[in-house]
Amino acid sequence: xxxxxxxxxxxxxxxxxxxxxxxxxxxxxxxxxxxxxxxxxxxxxxxxxxxxxxxxxxxxxxxxxxxxxxxxxxxxxxxxxxxxxxxxxxxxxxxxxxxxxxxxxxxxxxxxxxxxxxxxxxxxxxxxxxxxxxxxxxxxxxxxxxxxxxxxxxxxxxxxxxxxxxxxxxxxxxxxxxxxxxxxxxxxxxxxxxxxxxxxxxxxx
Numbered sequence: 001x002x003x004x005x006x007x008x009x010x011x012x013x014x015x016x017x018x019x020x021x022x023x024x025x026x027x028x029x030x031x032x033x034x035x036x037x038x039x040x041x042x043x044x045x046x047x048x049x050x051x052x053x054x055x056x057x058x059x060x061x062x063x064x065x066x067x068x069x070x071x072x073x074x075x076x077x078x079x080x081x082x083x084x085x086x087x088x089x090x091x092x093x094x095x096x097x098x099x100x101x102x103x104x105x106x107x108x109x110x111x112x113x114x115x116x117x118x119x120x121x122x123x124x125x126x127x128x129x130x131x132x133x134x135x136x137x138x139x140x141x142x143x144x145x146x147x148x149x150x151x152x153x154x155x156x157x158x159x160x161x162x163x164x165x166x167x168x169x170x171x172x173x174x175x176x177x178x179x180x181x182x183x184x185x186x187x188x189x190x191x192x193x194x195x196x197x198x199x200x201x202x203x204x205x
Contacts, residue, residue, distance in 0.1 A: 007073075021076035021115045024157030025069045028122040031150035032069065035128045036062035038144050042137040051135055058128055065121055072118050076161075079114045082107040101170075108168045111161075112178055118158040119185050126151040126189055130196050138203065145200040152193045159186055 011018050039058040042048045086103040090096045129148040136144055159182050169175040
């Protein structure tokens with residue numbers, strides 16, 4: 001993964017890639033790191049002895065998730081470039097037009113698939129944040145809350161990037177199936193997020 005300064009410089013440039021998808025993956029890395037931090041703050045603390053095994057598991061999973069998300073940052077950028085290349089294909093003859101159309105469709109499916117992966121990874125982090133908010137170190141409850149906020153932002157950001165490409169899918173059945181996947185992830189995430197918010201507010205009261 002490139003260093004943060006380099007990525008942020010490219011993100012703020014006039015180039016369309018990296019864009020919102022890669023940024024969403026980065027935000028999710030932050031969420032994963034916060035989840036790992038809370039698990040570390042819970043480990044070996046008095047009153048949380050029964051949570052040791054689960055916290056060790058969260059630390060391990062968070063590290064693995066972070067690595068996958070870092071890779072997805074690059075994948076998202078590559079997926080956009082794939083679409084650009086497909087649109088640039090020649091379209092003079094009917095054969096060229098048909099080939100170009102097929103390549104655009106394939107590239108678009110990739111460009112939808114990558115943010116869906118980001119959203120699913122982020123959903124897993126959100127589920128972890130929910131557990132940490134309930135069972136983790138109470139003194140780190142706001143960190144669990146922040147992990148939840150970042151994970152939810154990453155999910156929404158990634159799904160927006162999937163949604164914008166749906167209209168380019170010519171197969172109505174494929175489009176409907178992808179739309180259903182997007183909405184399922186979002187609805188599931190919102191339910192978890194709302195429960196976390198209620199739990200956090202209750203503990204902070």
